[in-house]
Amino acid sequence: xxxETPITExxxxxxxxxxxxxxxxxxxxxxxxxxxVRNWDAHLTLLRDFWSTVLLTTGRYKxxxxxxxxxxxxxxxxxxxxLTLFSETANEVMxxxxxxxxxxxxxxxxxxxxxxxxxxR
Ligand code: HEM
Numbered sequence: 785x786x787x788e789t790p791i792t793e794x795x796x797x798x799x800x801x802x803x804x805x806x807x808x809x810x811x812x813x814x815x816x817x818x819x820x821v822r823n824w825d826a827h828l829t830l831l832r833d834f835w836s837t838v839l840l841t842t843g844r845y846k847x848x849x850x851x852x853x854x855x856x857x858x859x860x861x862x863x864x865x866x867l868t869l870f871s872e873t874a875n876e877v878m879x880x881x882x883x884x885x886x887x888x889x890x891x892x893x894x895x896x897x898x899x900x901x902x903x904x905r
Contacts, residue, residue: 798877
């Protein structure tokens with residue numbers, strides 16, 4: 785695979801599945817997810833749609849990620865852990881050039897989310 789190969793739905797599916805498998809057992813951020821997510825299959829489908837929309841502009845995700853995070857007990861420091869696990873997973877499941885793209889997007893979204901959450905507290 786070279787740098788010009790587009791990111792695929794298969795890569796996104798692997799990223800989402802493996803990332804949340806790590807998240808669920810993570811001592812720092814796992815509890816936030818395990819307390820909030822009632823149906824993991826539905827969550828993984830939603831997050832596949834989200835990343836497909838962000839990365840491939842498929843428009844399958846119609847939600848509002850910011851709103852979904854307002855009620856959650858998220859500490860600012862959790863974002864660093866989230867991003868570390870995300871970047872680590874991206875590099876395991878896709879070529880480095882693709883991992884760099886998805887990690888960059890996640891960084892931007894996380895930064896914005898962090899700012900908005902901080903401004904509400
Ligand atoms: C410390 C960081 C984060 C924590 C602890 C966290 C936790 C969660 C939890 C528990 C849910 C499920 C909420 C529910 O089902 O009621 C959720 C949903 C979601 N998260 Fe995060 N999240 C974090 C950061 C992020 C980031 C950086 C992104 C995007 C790059 C993201 C994208 C999403 C999306 C798209 C949803 C689904 C929202 C919807 O219901 O439409 N999250 N998050």
